[in-house]
Amino acid sequence: MGQVTVLHVNGQERRVEGAPEMSLLTALRDHLELTGAKYGCGEGQCGACTVLLNGRAVRSCVTPLRATAGKTVRTIEGLERDGKLHPLQEAFLKTGAMQCGYCTSGMILSGVALLERNASPAASEIKRSLEGNLCRCGVYPRIVEAVRIAARTGGRR
Ligand code: FES
Ligand code: FES
Numbered sequence: 001m002g003q004v005t006v007l008h009v010n011g012q013e014r015r016v017e018g019a020p021e022m023s024l025l026t027a028l029r030d031h032l033e034l035t036g037a038k039y040g041c042g043e044g045q046c047g048a049c050t051v052l053l054n055g056r057a058v059r060s061c062v063t064p065l066r067a068t069a070g071k072t073v074r075t076i077e078g079l080e081r082d083g084k085l086h087p088l089q090e091a092f093l094k095t096g097a098m099q100c101g102y103c104t105s106g107m108i109l110s111g112v113a114l115l116e117r118n119a120s121p122a123a124s125e126i127k128r129s130l131e132g133n134l135c136r137c138g139v140y141p142r143i144v145e146a147v148r149i150a151a152r153t154g155g156r157r
Helices: 024-031 087-095 104-117 123-129 140-152
Strands: 004-009 012-017 050-053 056-059 072-074
Touching: 004 024, 012 024, 024 050, 050 104, 056 104, 087 104, 087 140, 104 123, 104 140, 123 140
Parallel strands: 004 072
Antiparallel strands: 004 012, 050 056, 050 072
């Protein structure tokens, strides 16, 4: 029997059995059935696996489970509230800021982290915050526009 780590994910206490070195991404996807965060490079380079740890955007593929002790984890599944999407999710839909969608969850979580730090970021800051998130489909302009719209419509929530 492996070690049990208690996680606080999307407002709920969840238990994961396994090695503390297991990546947070594996814990979320394979143990907790939260598959919104995607496996892209597995090396912290693409941002597809981005989740929020204590409100900070982190690459869950290179974040060991033990690093989550006592911290809160938010994933794309936890952004909706009372049946309503997060304003940034709405803005992504409005601007069509996705093509294949593989990068979308990570992009949105990096955007949410930014909007929670700064409710009205300049375009340059939006671009800088999303620098580590790669989009192979190249819809960056629409993604940046979505963050701008969410900022205007109270993306902080
Ligand atoms: S899968 Fe984690 S950064 Fe690429
Ligand atoms: S929408 Fe396909 S990778 Fe971004």
